[in-house]
Amino acid sequence: MKLFSANIEDLRTLYVTNLQKALDMEQKITKALPTMIEKSTDPELANAFRTHLEETRGHVAKLEAILRRSTGDASTQTCKVINGLTTEAEDSIKDAADPAIRDITLIAAGQQVEHHEIAVYGTLRTWAGILGETDDVNILNSILDEEENADQILTDISDHVNLQAAA
Numbered sequence: 095m096k097l098f099s100a101n102i103e104d105l106r107t108l109y110v111t112n113l114q115k116a117l118d119m120e121q122k123i124t125k126a127l128p129t130m131i132e133k134s135t136d137p138e139l140a141n142a143f144r145t146h147l148e149e150t151r152g153h154v155a156k157l158e159a160i161l162r163r164s165t166g167d168a169s170t171q172t173c174k175v176i177n178g179l180t181t182e183a184e185d186s187i188k189d190a191a192d193p194a195i196r197d198i199t200l201i202a203a204g205q206q207v208e209h210h211e212i213a214v215y216g217t218l219r220t221w222a223g224i225l226g227e228t229d230d231v232n233i234l235n236s237i238l239d240e241e242e243n244a245d246q247i248l249t250d251i252s253d254h255v256n257l258q259a260a261a
C-alpha cells in the first residue's frame with residue numbers, strides 16, 4: 095500500500111483510535127472471563143480461561159504502554175463489537191442448562207472473541223508496520239501469538255467437550 099504524507103496522518107489517527115478501542119475490548123474481556131471460569135464445568139476449560147485471563151491482563155498493560163507512549167495517556171473508546179459478543183454469550187449461556195452444552199457454548203463464545211481479537215491485532219500490527227512503529231509491531235505480535243494460542247487451546251478442548259455434549 096502506497097501512502098502520501100496526509101494519508102499517513104490519517105492512518106496514525108485511525109491507528110490510535112483502534113488502539114483505544116482494543117484497550118476497551120481487553121478491559122471488558124478481563125471482566126467477562128471470571129464469569130466464564132465460574133460457569134465452566136470441564137476443569138481443562140476453566141484452566142484455559144484462567145490462563146487467558148492472566149494473558150489478557152498483560153494485553154491491557156501492553157496496550158496502555160503503547161498508548162501512553164504515542165498519546166501521553168491511556169484513554170479508551172467504546173468497542174461496540176465486544177459489547178455485542180458479550181451480550182450474545184450471556185444469552186446463550188443462560189439458555190444452556192446442561193453442563194456439557196454450557197461448556198460448548200462457552201467455547202463457542204470464547205472462540206468468537208479470540209477470532210475478533212486476531213482480526214484486530216492483525217490489522218493493528220500491519221498499520222504499526224506502515225507507520226514505522228517497530229516496537230509496537232513486536233508488542234502487537236506478542237499479543238497476537240497469545241490470542242492464536244488461546245484459540246487453538248479452545249479448539250483442542252472442544253474435541254472432548256463436544257463429544258460429551260453429544261453423548
Ligand SMILES: [Fe+2]
Nearest residue numbers: 120150153211
Ligand atoms: Fe486479548
Ligand SMILES: [Fe+2]
Nearest residue numbers: 208211241244
Ligand atoms: Fe484473547
